[in-house]
Amino acid sequence: MPTDTKPKTARAKKVSPPKAGAAPNALQKPLKPSSELAVVVGAEPLPRGEVVSKVWTYIKKNNLQNPDNKREIVADEALKKVFGKDRVTMFEMNKHLANHLK
Template sequence: MKPVTPDAALAAVVGSNPMPRTELTKKLWAYIKKNGLQDKKVKTQINADEKLLPIFNKKKSVSMFEMTKLVSGHVS
């Protein structure tokens, strides 16, 4: 896949090097799991911390499907 470049907000979570979307998604999920941001009751919800708030348009929680759409706005 063609590499994409994360913007500053997303780079704070996954790094600033260009990478394929698959790698970006893996790094994002690793961050979410490492920091316990997946909702305990509703597993499809991701709770934002201070690094994810700018990516999630300041929403405190988004679905994993909405997260994919929001992340797309932070790559070029």
């Protein structure tokens, strides 16, 4: 019986960038924001990751995180139109953003 003393480690999968001419995947595909979301991120089509990044920049710039619970976002007038309510968690945010991207 072989006695292997080295612990087995999981190998990270290498993700290669899309090949030239290949269609972008769902996260890379530019999507047009709704008029409500465009107030926050701009009207140009953007990939989902960039939309989320711009929303977080907006949240931090306008100090919209609950100081007692940084995972909670206290919406201003612009974000209330996107989220549909006064407060959302950072985990809920993506669900609301998806409703404003076509």
